[in-house]
Amino acid sequence: MANTNMKTLLAASKKITILLFFLSNFICLYSQNISNEFKQDTARVEQKVRNMLDKDYSTYGMHEANKTLEIEYDKLLNKYYKILYNKLDDNGKKALKEAQLNWIKFRDSEKELVAQLYQNTYNEEGGGTIWGVIYGNSAAQITRERVFVLYGYLVLDNLEE
Secondary structure, three states: OHHHHHHHHHHHHHHHHHHHHHHHHHHHHHHHHHHHHHHHHHHHHHHHHHHHHHHOOOHHHHHHHHHHHHHHHHHHHHHHHHHHHHHOOHHHHHHHHHHHHHHHHHHHHHHHHHHHHHHHHHHHHOOOOHHHHHHHHHHHHHHHHHHHHHHHHHHHHHOOO
């Protein structure tokens, strides 16, 4: 009887070991896949903007490149938000949604601050187009940084691998 229980226990242990092996490989592959996808996504955006600036490095070209940068990173923000959201349990989803709503308020207030700085400098210094470019880049960078934060949360569990 004890011998039968030991054989059953060993068989179950082997199954659990095999399952854990495949599960750890799956997690590692998922991490590599999401990492590769993220690298490709961000490289595509950055290259698109570099190409725009190569064609038109005027102030207008910089404005357009900054707009494109913000729009493209906003698309990635939505993509990686959804991926992260779908990985979370109900409490995590609620926390992520609340954090994202707070981030949107931060983003909007930060963009308003930069716009006011631009307007003040424009009025005090008698003009200048560089602040429009700085504003556009600041707005794009705020969104870009959030994309990297969300991606970091996605791979947080796999950093030690």
